[in-house]
Amino acid sequence: MLDANLKTQLKGYLERLTLPVELVASLDDSPKSAELKELLQEIASLSDKVTFAEADEDMRKPSFAIVRPGTDISVRFAGIPMGHEFTSLVLALLQVGGHPSKEAQDTIERVKGLDGDYTFETYFSLSCQNCPDVVQALNLMSVLNPRIRHTAIDGALFQDEVEKRGVMAVPSIFLNSLPFGQGRMSLEQILAKLDTGAGERAAEEIAAKKPYDVLVVGGGPAGAAAAIYAARKGIRTGIAAERFGGQVLDTMGIENFISVSHTEGPKMAAELAAHVKDYEVDVMDLQTATRLIPAATPGGLATVELQNGATLKAKTIVLSPGARWRQMNVPGEAEYRNKGVAYCPHCDGPLFKGKRVAVIGGGNSGVEAAIDLAGLVSHVTLIEFDGQLRADAVLQARLRSLPNATVIV
Ligand SMILES: Cc1cc2nc3c(=O)[nH]c(=O)nc-3n(C[C@H](O)[C@H](O)[C@H](O)COP(=O)(O)OP(=O)(O)OC[C@H]3O[C@@H](n4cnc5c(N)ncnc54)[C@H](O)[C@@H]3O)c2cc1C
Structure with a gap:
């Protein structure tokens, strides 16, 4: 299943494994099971730290677990994670095999500290660009904290299940069998939803902040540019953004950013974040502004209220909240969003086969x-x-x- 080039690359990655990894497959007689078996055996042949075994331990077939033997640590895929999910497979192999993640240390500690039993299931499609972020975040969480379990499921392969659960958009995330989230979510966003105390802590921290010279609302390309220009003047600058990166996060190929012939959305968003961090900009991600109160007197401070109740003050406020999917405003559109009303043909198309x-x-x-x-x-x-x-x-x-x-x- 893997061509020579991919095999060479994967072999190189697998050299980073420091711990043994077992691939445990649940298979049946279907052609897809045969394909998965071939893939897993090929992967096992590329590293002496990886072994392959079959066990009838999961109802979804074909599926497989990537297991750290002798521990509770494992990550499960139902289906064959090729296409956009191949990177998720490689990362899962590395992380189960002891290779450290690049996430910030305090985020890692917060995941490890989550006190509860969480069983996540994510439905993805192989053509979905937004799915790998969710799959990779939850896989990493389950490697860091064995009380978090995660199965990533190819919705196109398990259509009965998808229909029964009313999944009509990917990624769709279920926690302990109940809907948890839909669409691209970062590890920070998932964590914020689980660690409810974190929201209150963030609100307290924000409420204690001194006024800014310039406060930018929105963390897309426009907001990042505004913040960099302000910070370069040496004035106190902050950004409050619901989702730092903005719409750029929702696309892959960008080919009209002059001087860069090709880049990918998540890469560009990471570069925007790194560029902003080169300056003294106070970035407050995952913060939604709900109200703008102009200064009471000329030259006074304007106020931005956030959804968590905290307020921020600044001499100047730049609003760069970008764009959202356009709505038709017809009856049923809101109720059926992601239950038949979809916005991404590449991502969700396979579910309408x-x-x-x-x-x-x-x-x-x-x-x-x-x-x-x-x-x-x-x-x-x-x-x-x-x-x-x-x-x-x-x-x-x-x-x-x-x-x-x-x-x-
Ligand atoms: C699938 C797709 C593909 C695209 N491909 C290309 C392409 O190839 N080339 C190209 O030039 N353009 C492309 N675009 C368009 C491009 O991404 C946008 O023009 C660009 O991102 C706009 O930047 P922006 O900063 O104005 O807004 P956005 O990127 O929309 O960012 C808005 C920011 O504001 C935040 N925000 C919104 N409301 C609030 C609030 N109330 N409180 C706090 N924060 C808030 C958001 O979370 C986000 O951080 C594409 C867009 C999409 C969706």
């Missing part, structure tokens, strides 16, 4: 989505509120040539 779907919007994004989906689903209807599509002619022609696509304007 064989079904009839509608795509709203006849611009380039909508038409590209409809073309991609037509290869997966039984039928696509593209709906455009205007009298004509606005997508490039070549895309429109491609869409209209497909036998299982209909356009309604």
Whole structure:
């Protein structure tokens, strides 16, 4: 299953293992089980620290656990983690095998200190760009704290389960069998949701902060740029952001950032964070601003209220809250979000395999989505509120040539 190049790379990574790792597979007679067995045996052949075994220990087949023998530490995948999840597989092998994570030490200590039994299940698709972050965060948490268990499940392979649980968008996270989260989540975000005391501690810390010269609300490219420019003047600068990195985190290929021919969203977001950290900018991530109160008198301090109740004051406030998915504002849209209403054809498309779907919007994004989906689903209807599509002619022609696509304007 692995080509020569991938094998060489993986062999190099596996040299970093300091502890033995066992791959324990639960298989049946299906072709997918045979594929997984081949993959795991190939991985085991690349390092004398990795062994392969079969055991009928999990109801999901094919699945496998990456186990640190003699301990409770293990990470489980149901399905074959190739595609975007191959990195998650490699990281899980390394971390179970004793290779340290690059997460901040205080985050690691907070995960280790979580007092409770948490069984997580994450549904992913192999084409989902947002899934690896969630899978990798939960895998690492389960390596750091054996009371946290995690199974990453390829939704396209376990469709009955996906339908029974009403999963229609990935990543979808369940904790102790109940819905926990949907969409990209960082380890910090997951931790903040579990460690409820952390929110109160953060609110107390924020409430004690002195006023800023410039406070930036929003941590996307615009907010990061504003903060860097302010800090370079030597003035007291802070950033409060719901999700540092912004929309850049939701994409992979970026090819129009002039002077950088190709980069990937998460890489660019990490570079934005590193660039901001080069300056004395007080970054307050995972903080949502709920209200802006202008200064009472000219030259006075304006106030930003946060969702956790804390307030921040500054002489100048820069608002750079970016953009969100556009809504149609039709009945049912909010109630069915991620239960049939989806925003990422690449991520969630595989969950609609064989079904009839509608795509709203006849611009380039909508038409590209409809073309991609037509290869997966039984039928696509593209709906455009205007009298004509606005997508490039070549895309429109491609869409209209497909036998299982209909356009309604
Ligand atoms: C899938 C996808 C692919 C893309 N591909 C490209 C591309 O290839 N090339 C390109 O040029 N552009 C691309 N874009 C667009 C690009 O990402 C945006 O134009 C850019 O991120 C906008 O930057 P921004 O800082 O203004 O806002 P955003 O990136 O939206 O950041 C907004 C920030 O504000 C925060 N925020 C929002 N509300 C609050 C609040 N109430 N309190 C606190 N914080 C808040 C958010 O958490 C975030 O940190 C893409 C976007 C997407 C979604």
